[in-house]
Amino acid sequence: MSGKMTLITGGSKCGKSTFAESLFSDFSGEKFYVATMIPSGEEAAAAIERHRKNRAGKGFATIEKYRDVGEISLPAGCGVLLECLGNLCANEMFCGDEIRFPNEKILDGIMHLKNVADRLVIVTNDVSRDGILYDETTELYKKNLSELNRKIAEMSDCAVECVFGIPLIRKGNL
Amino acid sequence: MIMIIGGQFQGKTEYAKTVFGFRDEEILDGEKCDINAVFSAKCVNNFHKLIERILEKNEDPVRFCERLCGENNRAVIIMNEVGCGIIPLRKNDRILRENVGKSGCMIAKNSEKVIRIFCGIPEKIKGDLP
Numbered sequence: 001m002s003g004k005m006t007l008i009t010g011g012s013k014c015g016k017s018t019f020a021e022s023l024f025s026d027f028s029g030e031k032f033y034v035a036t037m038i039p040s041g042e043e044a045a046a047a048i049e050r051h052r053k054n055r056a057g058k059g060f061a062t063i064e065k066y067r068d069v070g071e072i073s074l075p076a077g078c079g080v081l082l083e084c085l086g087n088l089c090a091n092e093m094f095c096g097d098e099i100r101f102p103n104e105k106i107l108d109g110i111m112h113l114k115n116v117a118d119r120l121v122i123v124t125n126d127v128s129r130d131g132i133l134y135d136e137t138t139e140l141y142k143k144n145l146s147e148l149n150r151k152i153a154e155m156s157d158c159a160v161e162c163v164f165g166i167p168l169i170r171k172g173n174l
Numbered sequence: 175m176i177m178i179i180g181g182q183f184q185g186k187t188e189y190a191k192t193v194f195g196f197r198d199e200e201i202l203d204g205e206k207c208d209i210n211a212v213f214s215a216k217c218v219n220n221f222h223k224l225i226e227r228i229l230e231k232n233e234d235p236v237r238f239c240e241r242l243c244g245e246n247n248r249a250v251i252i253m254n255e256v257g258c259g260i261i262p263l264r265k266n267d268r269i270l271r272e273n274v275g276k277s278g279c280m281i282a283k284n285s286e287k288v289i290r291i292f293c294g295i296p297e298k299i300k301g302d303l304p
Contacts, residue, residue: 011257013275043268129181130259138260163255164179165279166288166300 003077003118006174007152009126010162017051017083019160019167020121021058023174024079027119031079033060034069034113036088051083066091070109080117082110085124085152089145099137103148110152124149126161175243175285176304178252179278185294186252187219193296193304194250204253213245221253221281222274229270235277243284251281255290 006023010016024031033055039045052062060081065072069088074080082088085106092102114120126149128142153159158172176194178186190196194217201217204224212218225235242249257275262268282288287301296303 011255011259011275012261013272013279014257015279043265126258127260128258130256131181132259134260142260163290163299164177164275164282164288166282168299 002114003120004158005114005120005156006122006158006160007149007156008121008123008160008162008167009149009153011126011129014162015165015167016123016162017054018165019162020081020083020123021055021060023121024058024060024081024119027079029078029118030075031058031060031081032074033062034072034080034082035062035064036066036069036082036084036091038066038087038091067095068105068109070105070112072113074113074116076116077118078116079119079121080113081121081123082113083123085122085148086127086145089148090141093141093144099140101144103144103151106148107151107155110155114155122152122156124152175247175281176250177278177281177285177288177300178250178291179255179288179299180291182254184291186291188294189289189291189296190217190219190250190252196250212242212249215246215249217250217252219252221251221277222256225274225277226270229273235273236280239277239280243280247284251285253278253281 008016008020037044037048039048063072088106089102092106093100128146153171158174159170161168161170178190180186196217201219202211202215204218204220209227228235228238256271262271282300285300288299289303290297290299
């Protein structure tokens with residue numbers, strides 16, 4: 001028996017994180033925030049700091065896990081917020097000299113989280129609608145992430161698109 | 175306030191003209207209008223371009239939008255959605271993209287209706303379609 005799973009997607013700065021966090025406001029069990037962004041460079045550090053501040057006081061324990069989310073050990077019945085799939089996909093793809101195809105591994109990892117958590121919320125990015133054709137590697141990333149988004153939406157009980165701060169329910173119920 | 179959003183060339187301006195009856199001269203172009211004129215304008219098009227110009231003046235677009243929402247709460251704001259792609263390589267492009275997102279959240283929060291135009295077809299994002 002696995003808990004409720006929700007996927008949150010949308011573009012840059014559209015309120016995904018704030019909305020994702022709000023889905024745990026009534027959750028009384030232990031809550032974990034799985035942070036997938038590698039703190040490299042000034043902008044990443046600033047983004048991480050901003051997210052930390054927003055999350056402060058909301059009762060999440062932070063687990064930094066840039067890859068291998070299937071290895072995280074968690075207490076049964078907890079709440080998990082994973083942010084974000086876009087970073088996880090990039091970190092798994094671009095690790096070492098050769099580009100890897102990480103989708104199966106990531107989906108197994110997500111399934112592991114879903115099985116242990118009573119509530120799982122995954123934040124992802126909508127990266128394929130700017131109409132620009134990028135280099136081969138970036139296109140491969142777009143393809144992998146978009147495929148992950150589709151598969152995770154399928155596994156999820158609920159899928160939400162955030163548009164300028166407004167959550168639109170695209171599948172199921174909140 | 176009413177917000178009309180969507181990708182480029184989807185029919186946002188045409189929709190504003192048809193549904194709200196704006197004449198061309200009533201629609202300001204955010205790319206080249208007098209910035210202060212937006213505080214009394216009926217309709218501002220290309221609002222994402224205005225955000226770029228505010229950033230060029232080293233001002234905070236979110237604060238600007240907050241003031242706009244307070245002073246001109248009957249305006250119709252038309253802007254592109256620019257955040258649904260790959261993070262841009264150039265830092266200034268990244269800053270602009272993030273500020274369009276944050277400014278859009280501010281306008282949307284203060285709007286009674288948010289309408290997304292896709293292929294000329296309106297979709298309600300907030301409030302009912304007019």
